[in-house]
Amino acid sequence: MRLLIELPAWAAKYMDHEAVYASEAERMELVIELARENVLRGAGGPFGAAVFESETGRLVSVGVNLVVPFNNSVLHAETVALMLAEQRRASYTLGAPGLPAHELVASCDPCAMCLGAILWSGVRRLVCGATREDAAAAGFEEGPVFPASYEYLADRGVEVVHGVRRAEARAVLELYVSRGGVIYNG
């Protein structure tokens, strides 16, 4: 029994080059672009994510939501990006000794599953665009995420930033709804 999970070719192209995204805004712009392209191409849910080296801004991996095309409820943009980053680093944790600090940038606040996945991935920082409320307004459920969940991350040294380029990120959720996209966990 095997699972073959593959980024769409258009998304994989972002990983072909050793691009540097210096600022937080540039990193967020990339993941919002990934989310928007995923919607416009009908490739999956309206979410994008990417892993960067925090200090240099070098792109390590990208992810888009692949739940519907792969019939796989685990394949949120965040889990896809984290799994690809770990594969690239050949390490089950991006926090391994000798590796630079990594961060996950996501076009929306994480659901309960992804919040847990972020903890195990070893990233030291999480940057989010649209909020849980924006996702809910579009019909998406985020699951059992509480203020204490974020305190748990903070206690373990994961810094979290919310609401970066929120309006643009939220606009992608609204675009998806306007096109009649599937709400797979509504």
Next chain:
Amino acid sequence: MRLLIELPAWAAKYMDHEAVYASEAERMELVIELARENVLRGAGGPFGAAVFESETGRLVSVGVNLVVPFNNSVLHAETVALMLAEQRRASYTLGAPGLPAHELVASCDPCAMCLGAILWSGVRRLVCGATREDAAAAGFEEGPVFPASYEYLADRGVEVVHGVRRAEARAVLELYVSRGGVIYNG
């Protein structure tokens, strides 16, 4: 960019036949056996899981922890079993209309990531063996799971049973520790 995730051959064999596991105890015995074999073969962490049709007891998929061999922190036994079950059903939710009710049986209480994944998978029931405290005693962290997390599942119609064959399930965690197994998220 692709990810190829494959069950070890010995574990995949459980899915070769249309086995029926009538009772809760039998279902738990299977996942404890999977967890134990995973330890004895040095294949990964001390955790096993399986998806069954609740009423008939027919086995739909199995999963074992594959974090270390695949360098992938998302590949807990539960997520592996859920992804394989959804692939087999060709549906991103096991709760789709026309499908029988499914349940996940896991050798240990779920971590925060897997608790979220369970919600999105569409299973109607979760049966656990060892407890969060047993996992912690072995050095494994379960993440931000709170009583409210389980209330959230219950409110959405997911029934949860804890502590089935707990002593045997806990013994596998102790076996792993006694063999010096890697604690990948300690």
